Amino acid sequence: MSAAQVRVSVLGPMELTVDGRPVAIGAPQTRTVLALLALGSGSVVPIDRIIEGVWGERSPRSAVLKVQGHVSALRKALHGAGAAAAAAVLVTRPPGYQLGGEGYCCDMDEFTGAARRASALAAAGDAEASCELLDQALRHWRGPAFADVPGDEVRLHAARLEQLRSIALEDKAAHDLRRGRFWAVLEDLGPELDSNPLGERARELVIHAYLRLGQRHAALACYEAGRTLLQDELGISPGQSLQRLAHLIRHGAAPGVEAGV
Structure with a gap:
């Protein structure tokens, strides 16, 4: 049995x-x-x-x-x-x-294990398999981690898991961006920016997706929204990568998808 x-x-x-x-x-x-x-x-x-x-x-x-x-x-x-x-x-x-x-x-162990394997596949140059595995890993999520569990220690672990989820989402979006799946990037990272509007890597990926779709005004508006939030909430300016991207947009350039994205 x-x-x-x-x-x-x-x-x-x-x-x-x-x-x-x-x-x-x-x-x-x-x-x-x-x-x-x-x-x-x-x-x-x-x-x-x-x-x-x-x-x-x-x-x-x-x-x-x-x-x-x-x-x-x-x-x-x-x-x-x-x-x-x-x-x-x-x-x-x-x-x-x-x-x-x-x-x-x-599901936590399944998610973290799949995310680690996806990272190893990406490092080995198999972006396609890495993206598919990240997609499977992210399907485990049904809402915020430990959504209905009290306790400060549990909340700390929940925050760590949420950070890993954000990294997995961004890694998958970076793969999708390179494969020309621009709408998938917006669908995945739009809600992420709503819940974590200070995330600069997610914002940069969304801006690149808008640019590939020919939506330059939307790309610049996305940058300005992030710049305003960073200034109002933290009193800082966007990082150099975002600032450089905004400079290229304003001057009519067509920036490529950088490896660091």
């Missing part, structure tokens, strides 16, 4: 499923415990780290017992999903707990 498939999805609202069936995670602190275990990526997560991740510096005296209770609740939820063997993916290993093993998967 094959092992049950336990999946934790964190690239969006957190979900727990067993063989594709949703499992109720429970209280907010239970969600945080599950998130911290998932962040361990198959390694043992010490109970002290879990306590700090759930309560920070204000942990109760009964914190160890409370963590044990949350882990027990997760095991019961897995068992109650109809696959008793699923509980084997959450085991006690001193000095804490480990989530992983046969039958376990997490």
Whole structure:
């Protein structure tokens, strides 16, 4: 009999499923415990780290017992999903707990693994395969990472994942730009600029896409919007690459797609 498939999805609202069936995670602190275990990526997560991740510096005296209770609740939820063997993916290993093993998967690990392989393919000169792999990696995202999970430590990890997602989006857009898929660049990076308007690399890629589509005025407007935001929010000017690009646009030049883009 094959092992049950336990999946934790964190690239969006957190979900727990067993063989594709949703499992109720429970209280907010239970969600945080599950998130911290998932962040361990198959390694043992010490109970002290879990306590700090759930309560920070204000942990109760009964914190160890409370963590044990949350882990027990997760095991019961897995068992109650109809696959008793699923509980084997959450085991006690001193000095804490480990989530992983046969039958376990997490969209975070799938995304980061695919992004690393895509980077290696790009470095080896296989831009086509790299772009396809990045597209697959980005499909794991359903919304902001750990969208409904409380805890400062989880939020820090969420920010790191969001940064990796932005890099993957920009890398894919750079590949698409070189392949002449200009509308794909705008479709992918338009929402990215809405949520992260200070991202200069994304803005530069969008400007290049507008130029390749013959929309010089839109390209210049995109630059000016970024320049104004940087000045108003941070009190700085755009980087040299963006400034050089704007200079070429204003003087009627047709800049090429640079390798650094």
